[in-house]
Amino acid sequence: MANIASNGSAAQIDPNSKSAAWRARDRKAVSGAYSRYTDLVVADGEGSFLIDVDGRRYLDFGCGIAVTALGYRHPDVSRALHAQVDSYWHTSVVTQHIRLTEAAEKVASICPDPLDTVFFANSGAEVVEGALKLARQATHRQGIISFTGGFHGRTFGALSVTTSKVHYREHYSPLLPGVYTTPYPYCFRNCDHAPGEPCPIAMGKELERLFKHVVPASEVAAMLVEPIQGEGGYIVPPTGFLSTLRQVCDRHGIVLIFDEVQTGVGHTGRWLASEHEGVVPDVVILAKALGSGLPIAAIVARHDLMDRWPSGTHGSTFGGNAISCAAVIATIDVIERDGLLQRATVIGDRIADRARQWQRQVGGPADVRGRGAMIGLEFLDSAGMPDAERVDEIRAACLDQGLLVLGCGIDENVIRLIPPLTLSDQEVEQGLQVLESAVLQGGVRE
Numbered sequence: 001m002a003n004i005a006s007n008g009s010a011a012q013i014d015p016n017s018k019s020a021a022w023r024a025r026d027r028k029a030v031s032g033a034y035s036r037y038t039d040l041v042v043a044d045g046e047g048s049f050l051i052d053v054d055g056r057r058y059l060d061f062g063c064g065i066a067v068t069a070l071g072y073r074h075p076d077v078s079r080a081l082h083a084q085v086d087s088y089w090h091t092s093v094v095t096q097h098i099r100l101t102e103a104a105e106k107v108a109s110i111c112p113d114p115l116d117t118v119f120f121a122n123s124g125a126e127v128v129e130g131a132l133k134l135a136r137q138a139t140h141r142q143g144i145i146s147f148t149g150g151f152h153g154r155t156f157g158a159l160s161v162t163t164s165k166v167h168y169r170e171h172y173s174p175l176l177p178g179v180y181t182t183p184y185p186y187c188f189r190n191c192d193h194a195p196g197e198p199c200p201i202a203m204g205k206e207l208e209r210l211f212k213h214v215v216p217a218s219e220v221a222a223m224l225v226e227p228i229q230g231e232g233g234y235i236v237p238p239t240g241f242l243s244t245l246r247q248v249c250d251r252h253g254i255v256l257i258f259d260e261v262q263t264g265v266g267h268t269g270r271w272l273a274s275e276h277e278g279v280v281p282d283v284v285i286l287a288k289a290l291g292s293g294l295p296i297a298a299i300v301a302r303h304d305l306m307d308r309w310p311s312g313t314h315g316s317t318f319g320g321n322a323i324s325c326a327a328v329i330a331t332i333d334v335i336e337r338d339g340l341l342q343r344a345t346v347i348g349d350r351i352a353d354r355a356r357q358w359q360r361q362v363g364g365p366a367d368v369r370g371r372g373a374m375i376g377l378e379f380l381d382s383a384g385m386p387d388a389e390r391v392d393e394i395r396a397a398c399l400d401q402g403l404l405v406l407g408c409g410i411d412e413n414v415i416r417l418i419p420p421l422t423l424s425d426q427e428v429e430q431g432l433q434v435l436e437s438a439v440l441q442g443g444v445r446e
Contacts, residue, residue: 018053037062037406038399045072048420048427050404058399059431061419062406066230066262066374069289070334071420077292080330084323092317103325106332107290107298110271112280117306119299120320124261124287125153127297128224130314131283132157134299135222135255138308143220144176145210145254147184149232149410152224152259161224164231164410180215182206184229185237188367188378202241207248217252227273230262233409234376234416236369242279249282255305257283261297262374265289266335266421269345269372276371292331296324340421344372347423351375354432358439365415365439373423376408377415377439386411397438403431 014020022041040058044051048071050058063069070077084099091097104118121127132144146152146161153159154168160176162168169175185191185201193199200206211217227242229235242258249256258281263273265286270276272284282305287297295318335341352375358364365377366384379394381387391407394415398405408416419431 022053037395038404040399040404047071047073048423056402058402058404059427059434060404061417061431061435062404063289063418063420064293065288065406066267066418067288068293069266069340069421070292070331071422072293074292074330074334074422076334077327077330080326081294081323084326088322090318090321093315097320097322099322099325099329100320103320103328104298106329107286107300110265110332111284111300112272112275114302115280115284115300117301117303119306119309119314120325121297121299121316122295122318122321122324123153123297124259124285125155125158126316126319127261127285127287127299128152128158128161128259129155130299131257131285132161132222132224133314134283134301134305134309135257137310137313138305139221139253139255141219141221142178143215143222144179145207145220145223146179146181147225147229148181149184149186149229149235150224150226150259151229151231152226152261164229180210180220182210184225184232184235185241186229186233186235187238188235188369199238199241202238202244204244204248207244211252217248217254220252220254222255222257223249224257224259226259226263227277228263228268228371228374230416231408233378233414234370234374236371239277242274242277246279246281255283256281257285260284261287262418265331266341266344267372267374267418268370269341269348271341273371273374290331291324291327294324294327296321296328335421338422341372344421347419347421347428348373348375350428351417351419351432354436358436361440363440370417373417373419373421375417377417378409379413379415386413388412391415394435394438397441398434401434401437403434403438405435 019041041053042050043053048059050060107118108116121130148163151164152161157176160179163181183201183206185199187199191199245256258274260272283301285299290296352368355368355377366380367378369376379387379390388411391413395405395407406416408414
């Protein structure tokens with residue numbers, strides 16, 4: 001593994017390194033509100049690797065939090081961007097432009113029928129806000145249902161439906177009124193039913209209680225849910241949960257919104273994670289990997305639902321920017337052409353199979369879960385309690401050996417693995433060797 005990083009930890013703490021100088025400049029010029037997972041100072045990216053200002057290379061199993069699904073500087077995306085830069089960059093809502101129309105058609109093509117109409121914005125939080133506005137406008141109702149552990153962004157409306165960490169909400173109240181939170185079926189930690197038995201939450205029992213005691217279903221505009229929780233811990237709900245939500249929303253005229261910002265665009269081996277259960281929402285929202293690192297996000301809905309959003313009732317100055325739209329078209333084309341949905345499954349199976357071997361050893365993860373190349377490893381201590389410190393140690397050990405992995409979870413005790421879909425077999429093995437060493441060298445914490 002010496003070819004991945006050389007003397008990583010020593011160089012990182014060298015006060016005379018270029019990285020140290022850049023970190024000092026950053027502290028003076030950049031808001032401390034940014035929370036960074038590492039102190040790496042990146043100068044370049046190439047394929048599956050990030051390269052810091054001191055020339056060290058890091059194999060990236062985090063993809064800028066699920067964004068760079070094609071790695072860094074994919075040649076086809078680069079060519080599309082250069083071609084667009086040499087044409088026009090921006091028109092905003094002053095005109096229509098051909099790249100936006102092409103990108104909308106491309107995004108609609110990867111979504112199930114009847115989701116065929118697209119609104120572009122710039123980020124996941126923006127499309128959450130927009131989707132909630134669409135639901136209220138279309139139903140003339142106010143109530144919004146979200147799920148415990150969900151992450152949907154940090155703008156006020158998005159923050160109002162985010163409950164993965166109370167830190168995100170601290171000192172920002174009052175938030176958006178009319179939001180009701182109900183449990184997500186996190187069976188590994190929060191359910192007392194036996195393995196293999198039906199989960200009451202997934203069967204809708206908590207929703208029934210909510211409608212009976214807290215808010216009438218007739219006053220609910222939208223139900224917003226991640227088909228697999230991301231920031232909350234890479235939690236895959238029991239089969240049937242999404243179908244239950246679909247049935248509940250159909251029964252009560254509620255707009256069902258799937259937040260596929262982190263799960264969408266191929267990470268799980270399908271274009272949408274919800275396809276694994278064959279459930280179609282009224283609205284799906286996409287961002288992150290959609291533009292291979294260019295800022296763009298999308299709300300996709302049925303045409304008749306979008307028609308209830310009158311002209312001028314929502315907008316975006318930079319939404320559908322021509323350069324970002326070119327990135328969308330190229331990204332989807334590459335995933336289709338190169339069979340990267342299938343590749344996601346191959347990569348994920350190799351990671352999950354290897355990680356399940358670690359489960360049988362002292363210090364291994366207590367749970368291994370995920371779909372495709374979206375894998376979560378949850379760690380508990382010897383008392384069965386969440387072990388966030390252990391996850392921090394694993395991440396640090398990996399970084400020291402040139403592998404970048406991220407954490408997540410409501411208790412920050414989950415390693416999340418979401419590598420590029422372009423990862424080679426050799427790179428998968430390199431990353432797994434480093435991760436295995438980091439996981440097993442620490443043993444179990446008392």
